[in-house]
Amino acid sequence: MKYISTRGDVSGIGFIDAVLMGLATDGGLLVPEKIPHIPAEKLQAMSKLTYQELAYEIISYYVDGEIPQNELQEIIEKSYGTFRNSEVTPVHKVKDNMYLLELFHGPTFAFKDVALQLLGNLYSYIAKKTGVTINILGATSGDTGASAIEGVRGKEGIRICILHPHGKVSKVQELQMTTVHDESVLNLAIKGTFDDGQRIIKELFADLEFKNKYHLRAINSINFARILAQTVYYFYAYFQVAKEKDINSLNFSVPTGNFGDIFAGFLAKRMGLPVGKLIVATNENNILERFIKDGVYQPGEFRSTYSPSMDIQVASNFERYLYYLLDENAGAVTALMDQFKSEGKIVVNEEQLRQVKADFAAYSVEGEECLQTISKCYAETNYLLDPHTSCGVAAYETCNDPGEVCVTLATAHPAKFNESIERCNIEQPFPEQISQLFDKPQYLEVVEPVNDEIVRKLEKHFSSGQTK
Ligand SMILES: Cc1ncc(COP(=O)(O)O)c(C=O)c1O
Numbered sequence: 151m152k153y154i155s156t157r158g159d160v161s162g163i164g165f166i167d168a169v170l171m172g173l174a175t176d177g178g179l180l181v182p183e184k185i186p187h188i189p190a191e192k193l194q195a196m197s198k199l200t201y202q203e204l205a206y207e208i209i210s211y212y213v214d215g216e217i218p219q220n221e222l223q224e225i226i227e228k229s230y231g232t233f234r235n236s237e238v239t240p241v242h243k244v245k246d247n248m249y250l251l252e253l254f255h256g257p258t259f260a261f262k263d264v265a266l267q268l269l270g271n272l273y274s275y276i277a278k279k280t281g282v283t284i285n286i287l288g289a290t291s292g293d294t295g296a297s298a299i300e301g302v303r304g305k306e307g308i309r310i311c312i313l314h315p316h317g318k319v320s321k322v323q324e325l326q327m328t329t330v331h332d333e334s335v336l337n338l339a340i341k342g343t344f345d346d347g348q349r350i351i352k353e354l355f356a357d358l359e360f361k362n363k364y365h366l367r368a369i370n371s372i373n374f375a376r377i378l379a380q381t382v383y384y385f386y387a388y389f390q391v392a393k394e395k396d397i398n399s400l401n402f403s404v405p406t407g408n409f410g411d412i413f414a415g416f417l418a419k420r421m422g423l424p425v426g427k428l429i430v431a432t433n434e435n436n437i438l439e440r441f442i443k444d445g446v447y448q449p450g451e452f453r454s455t456y457s458p459s460m461d462i463q464v465a466s467n468f469e470r471y472l473y474y475l476l477d478e479n480a481g482a483v484t485a486l487m488d489q490f491k492s493e494g495k496i497v498v499n500e501e502q503l504r505q506v507k508a509d510f511a512a513y514s515v516e517g518e519e520c521l522q523t524i525s526k527c528y529a530e531t532n533y534l535l536d537p538h539t540s541c542g543v544a545a546y547e548t549c550n551d552p553g554e555v556c557v558t559l560a561t562a563h564p565a566k567f568n569e570s571i572e573r574c575n576i577e578q579p580f581p582e583q584i585s586q587l588f589d590k591p592q593y594l595e596v597v598e599p600v601n602d603e604i605v606r607k608l609e610k611h612f613s614s615g616q617t618k
C-alpha cells in the first residue's frame with residue numbers, strides 16, 4: 151500500500167513515511183493509492199472479532215507489513231488498554247431504530263482518544279525504531295489538543311505544541327490541556343478562532359525548510375493515520391447492530407466540524423461496509439451543510455456555539471472528499487483549492503452536486519434545538535447527550551427515514567461541556583478525572599494569531615529536540 155497526495159506531487163510513499171509527513175509536501179492531503187475492498191465473506195468473519203482484533207485487521211490493510219504483526223498488535227493493545235470500557239466503543243440502543251456509538255470512554259472523554267492513543271504509540275514506536283525526532287504541532291477547537299497531549303505525554307523523544315482559540319474552548323477542555331506540567335508540552339492560546347490556528351499550522355507545515363529543520367509532525371486529521379483509526383469503529387458499530395437486528399445497511403449521523411470523522415465513514419463505505427446514509431450534522435457553522443444542499447463551499451460568519459469543538463468554518467478533510475468527487479483527478483483538486491484560496495469559494499457542477507447528495511445527507515442545528523434535543527432525550531430516556539452528540543441526534547431525527555436504522559456517533563462525554571448542559575437545567579456529576587482538574591495550576595501562553603510570534607515560540611520549544 152502506497153500513499154499519494156490529493157494534489158498529485160507526492161506518490162509512492164509507505165505508511166510510516168505517510169505518518170511522518172502529515173501534510174503532504176505539495177500542500178495536499180495524503181490518501182491511499184487504492185482503497186482496499188473487503189469481500190463480504192471477510193466482513194462476516196470480522197464481525198466476530200473484539201475491537202482490538204478488528205482494529206488490527208483493518209489497520210493492517212494500510213500498514214501493509216511495515217510494522218511486524220506482533221508489534222502492531224502490541225501497539226493496538228496498549229492504545230485501547232487505557233479505555234474505561236472493555237468494548238472500547240460500545241453501542242447503546244436508545245430506541246428501536248436509533249443507536250449511539252459511545253466514543254468517549256478514552257482518557258480525555260472524547261472520540262479523539264480512539265485515534266490519538268494509537269497515534270501517540272505509533273509515534274513512540276517510530277521514534278524508537280528509526281531515531282527520528284517527533285516534534286508535534288497541532289491546532290484544536292478543544293478536544294484534539296487534550297487528547298493529543300494525553301497520547302504523547304511522558305513518551306521519550308516527543309515534544310508537543312498545541313494552538314487553541316483563547317476563551318473559545320470549554321473550561322474542562324482548557325483545563326485538560328493546560329494543567330499538564332511537563333517541559334515537553336507547550337500550550338499557545340491564540341487570540342482568534344480554530345480556523346486561524348489550523349491556517350497557521352498548515353502554513354508552517356507547507357514551509358518545508360521550517361518543517362524539516364524542526365521535524366514537525368501532525369496529530370490533526372491532516373494525518374491519514376487519524377482517519378484510519380477512526381474508520382475501525384464504523385465497522386465495529388455495524389457488526390454490533392447486525393447482531394441484534396436484521397439489517398442490509400446502516401445509516402450514520404456524524405457531528406461534523408473538520409470533516410475527519412465523517413470522512414472515515416466514507417472510507418469504510420468505500421472499503422465495502424454496507425453503509426446507507428452518511429448524515430453530516432453541523433451547528434450554526436454550517437459551511438458543509440450549505441455545500442451539500444447547494445454545491446457552494448464558502449465560509450460564512452464564525453459563530454460561537456454550545457458545541458464549541460465544531461466551531462469550524464474551513465473543514466480540512468473536505469479536500470480528501472473532493473479528490474474522490476473529482477474521480478481522483480489531482481490536477482482538478484489543485485485547481486479548485488487554488489480557486490478557494492484566491493476567490494474564497496468552490497462551486498461544483500450539477501452532476502457533481504448530484505453525487506454529493508448521493509454521498510451525504512446534511513442538517514444544521516441551531517443552539518435552541520441543540521439544547522432542546524438534550525432536554526428531550528434526557529426526559530424520555532434518562533440518557534444525557536453532550537451538545538455535539540445532540541446535533542447528531544437532531545440530524546438523525548430530520549434525515550433518517552422511518553424504517554432505516556441509524557447510529558449517531560456520541561463524540562464526547564457531557565461533563566466536558568457542563569456550561570451547555572447547565573443551560574438545560576440538568577445537573578450532572580463530574581467524573582473524578584475531570585473534577586480534580588479544577589484545583590490545578592494552568593500553564594499556557596496567550597499569543598496573537600501571527601506566524602512570526604508563534605514561530606519564535608516553536609523554535610524555543612522544539613530546539614531542545616535531537617535531530618535526524
Ligand atoms: C466532540 C466533537 N464532536 C465532533 C467533532 C467534529 O469532528 P470532525 O472534526 O472530525 O468533523 C469534534 C471535533 O473534531 C469534536 O471534538
Ligand SMILES: N[C@@H](CCOP(=O)(O)O)C(=O)O
Binds near residue numbers: 410
Ligand atoms: N474539533 C477538533 C478540531 C480539530 O480536528 P482534527 O480532527 O483535525 O484534529 C478539536 O477538537 O480540536
